[in-house]
Amino acid sequence: MNSLGKRFTFTSFGESHGLAIGGVLDGVPAGISIDFSMISQALLERRGGCFTSTHGVSPRALQEPDEIEWLSGVLDGKTLGTPIAFIIRNKHAQSADYDYLKHTYRPGHADFTYQAKYGIRDWRGGGRASARETAARVVAGTIALQLLHDQGITIQTQLTQIGYETNPDKFEELLARTKANGESIGGIIACDIEGLPIGVGEPIFDKLQSHLAFAIMSINACKGFDYGTGFDQVHLLGSESNQISGGISGGISDGSPIHFRCVFKPTPSISKAQSCLNEDGTPNTIQIKGRHDTCVAIRALPVVRAMTALVLMDMHEQGLWETNKD
Amino acid sequence: MNSLGKRFTFTSFGESHGLAIGGVLDGVPAGISIDFSMISQALLERRGGCFTSTHGVSPRALQEPDEIEWLSGVLDGKTLGTPIAFIIRNKHAQSADYDYLKHTYRPGHADFTYQAKYGIRDWRGGGRASARETAARVVAGTIALQLLHDQGITIQTQLTQIGYETNPDKFEELLARTKANGESIGGIIACDIEGLPIGVGEPIFDKLQSHLAFAIMSINACKGFDYGTGFDQVHLLGSESNQISGGISGGISDGSPIHFRCVFKPTPSISKAQSCLNEDGTPNTIQIKGRHDTCVAIRALPVVRAMTALVLMDMHEQGLWETNKD
Amino acid sequence: MNSLGKRFTFTSFGESHGLAIGGVLDGVPAGISIDFSMISQALLERRGGCFTSTHGVSPRALQEPDEIEWLSGVLDGKTLGTPIAFIIRNKHAQSADYDYLKHTYRPGHADFTYQAKYGIRDWRGGGRASARETAARVVAGTIALQLLHDQGITIQTQLTQIGYETNPDKFEELLARTKANGESIGGIIACDIEGLPIGVGEPIFDKLQSHLAFAIMSINACKGFDYGTGFDQVHLLGSESNQISGGISGGISDGSPIHFRCVFKPTPSISKAQSCLNEDGTPNTIQIKGRHDTCVAIRALPVVRAMTALVLMDMHEQGLWETNKD
């Protein structure tokens, strides 16, 4: 439920306002010198610190500290081949800020389904459902990225659309306007994988695109995934489609670059007043406090890379990269 | 690799021109009277026999026999709770028809990646990569559908777009024109799940949408998946998005209908002459013999339902439907 | 439930008196020429045909035909890298012979627990619980053995004890006497694995001995497993124990031969009259018809090798053989 992968396995834990969030990454080869700066950089990006615009992300997110405590699996900076456990403590958990949410279901959040499924929930900042959990994914995924880089494989992500805007030069203006209205807005991320050898993936149920979709769809606020020409294939004729390579054929990588897209809904937490329901079913009006991300897709950029890397490394450790198996 | 699910497990086997295709469905409760007519009907639909238009699918497909031989797991028409194995023999395998493909890679097909990965392939009609394999999925998936119906859950699929055409009344005309040009065309399928209780799915990596995406992306020619408002979420503002339910929140079903879409590329096999590559890298021109589907999405309608049902039943048997777990 | 392994996966199906028993072996590399005679030989041994004594096994077993029908995964005698499905039809299923068992629980058999768990069972010759299912394991396991032999690894089994007798020369006499009394008797099988490289297995939960024990304990009538000095370790002092290698240390193979033992209870089906219970709880006296194995351990010899080979190949395909993972 909270683990991804069979042989390169990431287990995630922690509530956003509990003692800590963290994870266990199992299956990392022994003797690797972890690139800690690469991890810090990815965490900074997840906090929004790498985006030119200050309109896209919450200033509070930028200040949020992400100090990693490495608990196991590393000796003198080198991996031991044993599980790597790490935690990030939730230092500035001001639970009192959230008291007004204790008995209310925030619109667009998972408050209701969690309550319905578990009969209990950590109402402080979303608890387990908080996007803060993705920080642990970024830590583990960046280690996976490092291992892929060592094999000459790169994974790049970029924001290609916000609202109806597809010109990056105009993103800042749109974000500023959206923020001024107390609103948030959706976004589309494109991901490009280069250097992946021929033969990654297996026919039928272990198709490369199936594993990628599973991992990407597990990211908070993600509503869709497609690869290659994706949904635009509906417009193509066979003779046109046959000339295009999506980098995957029959579930198996063909050696050419792989391109996929994923869409993220607008941040559900907005400053605008919204009508909602309380636990007891009575209607309520809510105004989410604090300063919010205008476009959560911005902070999802390193998360998409992390999930992609975790999936590719797990397929690698499972032997799903093998060609000519005789 | 060829199995889907942990506790309601479907294992698929068979090459399109081997002795038979078939499957093993493990985890079906004991004492169920299988609805064999429901299975025949779904197989007929997979062959295209339920579509008003004769332009969308190959007449040959319609004649293709799908006689199921039940090998185990059923006694006097009732399930034993043991694995249900079944086969469909490949009666009219005219391998000679395919000799001209022995050393050629068909455009848009998985011939190249299979050869590269395995160093060998059954070149007769695509072998393991043939969409014929989906017949086994339909047999197993229809048993899953029956079990879901017994719980009041329905899964409906419909073709919502072909090319740029979104008006079903005009599909036939577009298909006829496409066929006349020796072409094929892409399509979008919409799937609606109704009656699913609250609480199906788990946070983080066992999200309902992740499992659905994994299964749907494994269908031949599928290039994308989204749910709820999907890719259109990019256009929404937070206040708009928060008022929409995609039927899933935080990875957990919320009790309302679930809507998802998937896109299928045009059938790569077209009668038009196409340039391609031989195994030895030399260029070639190929004209695929036989009569082809103009729009493979038509025949994918029951396959999408089957995969959806298999995933939901596996999540059910895994206990991922449970609410209030105390 | 009926599948073993994650990457070299064997799925078993079939009831002893259904249409057929069989299996699907997934994960076999492409391009292998299967040694069919090696499989026939192992099946003959499973039927008891290789044992000098005719007292140990049922003559009927020897006549039982084991004709394999290969359904998929093989083209011109070579593996395709796709799932290998096969069946053995249950030709001489004389169900009428079993009518007297329809409402009775045979002592020492799984009739009661199957009925209790599934509310239905195939009462003809034990149905799914019949040792006939092990024929499918032998077919798949022998393919695994062939792959191991290609890597210089051998797996040998021998019967080391029957009753209190540990001198093989005296087995025949003891078996004859036991049979004459309408009885059956237990046995111990020793298995020796040679040529396994250093590094097979992983610490904690993927220990080599854990995987071996799981597979061996799944064989019908097996009641115990130990390796190296096994239960005799209770008698040793640390200084003595430290000088012995069981071939496995910390869950990882150390490159020396691996020795394990497993014990099989006496065949529960004996010709002697026995008291038993009917489904309705009323007492009954039963005399099992037909001719029975005096010592089922004899026929388990190739099954133990098969299960050992399946586990080792799965660990291999999972990458659990890797050393120095950097």
Added chain:
Amino acid sequence: MNSLGKRFTFTSFGESHGLAIGGVLDGVPAGISIDFSMISQALLERRGGCFTSTHGVSPRALQEPDEIEWLSGVLDGKTLGTPIAFIIRNKHAQSADYDYLKHTYRPGHADFTYQAKYGIRDWRGGGRASARETAARVVAGTIALQLLHDQGITIQTQLTQIGYETNPDKFEELLARTKANGESIGGIIACDIEGLPIGVGEPIFDKLQSHLAFAIMSINACKGFDYGTGFDQVHLLGSESNQISGGISGGISDGSPIHFRCVFKPTPSISKAQSCLNEDGTPNTIQIKGRHDTCVAIRALPVVRAMTALVLMDMHEQGLWETNKD
């Protein structure tokens, strides 16, 4: 590799002299009040504190602190249904004590295989291979035990044999004598499960005994497992064996108590001087410092209960307890 279970999943991490050992337990129902005193009691027993004799275990072990830090999954003492992460810091790690082991392979330990497999190891007190890791198993397993108790199921363990001694009254004397000789000795643990309902386990590969054996064989120093009459079945006749219930039939619990045994080798760390090999292959003589357990089986008693409980709860959450599945 370091995770056990599919739906009630325990992930273990940590080196004996790293920052901490710990674990993540995923799948615990929400709303449970954890019995922390039950956990402390089990940890005390694992340290040897519950054994009458002071000869059996190392006094140092008794002092070893086991303070648990709960990182996630619990709010106000109640489980949230989210993963429960916990750590036990390695406070008194005097690594300097172990310098003399840096380049030497201790007899009977996994030093050599770890070095061979990973090309690196934490040589301080065995690192990952240290039995200290079992403390994390006991924490998680005791939560599983609590959940089983709530269902009326009890798991008891007792030491039934040390060396040739089967009379518990004489264990103390034998332990004292063994210790005085600078030696250690093996032991056999018996485990009794009571209250388990009918129908736990599945035919073929998910047999209850297979899951139990897998988990028990994963405990450090365990060399064998049997259930019911176990290895003594070799001596029985069919008519005798048929009258005995081992609590499991055909891989499925029959509702009667389940009895199994496991054997533990003598502690490899003894004060007696022993010859050993250095990493470079040169011979060496080693005298392990510190005070050692005379019989490690004593401290394994709560570990056997913990592993049994983890396996039973995972089978429960997987739905492998279900009866009459229609």
